[in-house]
Amino acid sequence: MTGHGQKLGRKQEAAIAALLSQRTVEDAARVAGIGARTLFRWLELREFREAYLQARRQAFGQASARLQQATGAAVSVLLTLMLDANAPAASRVRAAHSVLDLAAKALELEDIELRLRHLEEVSATTAKENAA
Numbered sequence: 001m002t003g004h005g006q007k008l009g010r011k012q013e014a015a016i017a018a019l020l021s022q023r024t025v026e027d028a029a030r031v032a033g034i035g036a037r038t039l040f041r042w043l044e045l046r047e048f049r050e051a052y053l054q055a056r057r058q059a060f061g062q063a064s065a066r067l068q069q070a071t072g073a074a075v076s077v078l079l080t081l082m083l084d085a086n087a088p089a090a091s092r093v094r095a096a097h098s099v100l101d102l103a104a105k106a107l108e109l110e111d112i113e114l115r116l117r118h119l120e121e122v123s124a125t126t127a128k129e130n131a132a
Contacts, residue, residue, distance in 0.1 A: 012048060015048075017032075018031040019052060019055075025043070078095045078099050
């Protein structure tokens with residue numbers, strides 16, 4: 001578990017890896033080969049907590065990327081179900097609602113991105129004018 005920018009010892013690195021993969025702190029301590037009290041004490045240290053949080057963010061980022069890769073298949077399932085005349089009406093309505101809801105959210109995000117880009121351009125122009 002290197003690369004999180006902190007200078008932790010080998011046991012602390014192992015403890016962070018174990019925290020990411022085990023259900024409890026006690027289980028993580030056992031897997032890392034340390035006492036649970038030691039791990040609880042390390043969790044109180046700012047440097048260790050920050051390294052653990054960064055490792056969790058990296059793991060979450062990887063999971064999010066996997067979900068994003070599956071969006072095409074998810075849309076196909078929704079559209080197939082929505083158009084399947086043999087599917088229960090409630091399922092078709094739910095699929096149609098999901099399609100509409102997700103499409104609206106995507107449009108909102110695009111609008112927000114466009115507006116943010118415009119504000120950034122205006123801000124940059126204003127900053128250049130004020131500097132001149």
